[in-house]
């Protein structure tokens with residue numbers, strides 16, 4: 001963990017990435033960079049990603065999952081959580097490349113069973129962070145699914161998940 005933290009911080013300084021912490025006293029949980037700054041060439045790809053993959057839900061930041069997760073997701077779009085999310089071959093390739101470039105460098109991220117994670121919401125880190133969320137908070141009509149990040153994280157679209165920005169419908173602010 002210590003080594004990982006040091007590498008993360010070094011990486012943050014190196015790429016100038018944005019690192020988020022739950023609290024200042026939770027420094028031991030170094031956050032991955034959910035969204036690295038975009039290079040100029042990648043802005044068009046990011047816009048395409050938002051358009052295509054943000055049509056049914058938020059365009060989740062690539063940095064939540066490692067490369068192999070995105071690879072598996074992009075190869076299974078014809079049966080994507082019970083829907084057909086396929087698009088033309090050129091767009092698929094552009095988005096695949098985009099997700100690979102901005103994926104988490106932490107290849108140890110898996111799902112709860114140790115398999116390739118397709119859901120951010122079923123990774124151990126996510127489950128741990130959300131352990132205090134009750135079923136009632138999730139099943140209410142304003143939220144419906146734990147995958148509906150923007151229902152609670154008011155700035156999720158911008159890649160920001162700070163505690164002070166959390167507002168759970170009908171429960172209020174988290175702080």
Ligand code: HEC
Nearest residue numbers: 021022120121129137145146147148149152161162163174
């Ligand atoms: C029902 C409301 C709700 C939904 C939906 C939800 N979250 Fe959260 N999330 C929370 C709360 C509350 C916390 C803070 C938990 C704590 O500190 O105990 C949190 C914490 C986090 C954190 C840690 C923040 C930090 O600064 O450490 C991240 C990252 C995060 N959520 C990402 C997501 C993503 C990505 C999604 C969608 C896939 C999502 N959340 C969906 C309520 C929600």
Ligand code: HEC
Nearest residue numbers: 052053055056060081083084085118119120121122145147
């Ligand atoms: C036709 C609608 C549709 C499109 C387009 C779509 N998705 Fe989804 N996606 C879904 C549904 C439905 C779910 C399951 C949501 C839930 O459980 O609440 C989902 C879930 C996900 C999840 C898991 C969320 C979590 O952590 O639980 C990821 C990751 C994801 N989609 C990525 C993508 C990517 C990448 C694209 C673009 C290539 C994409 N989606 C396009 C419908 C879509």
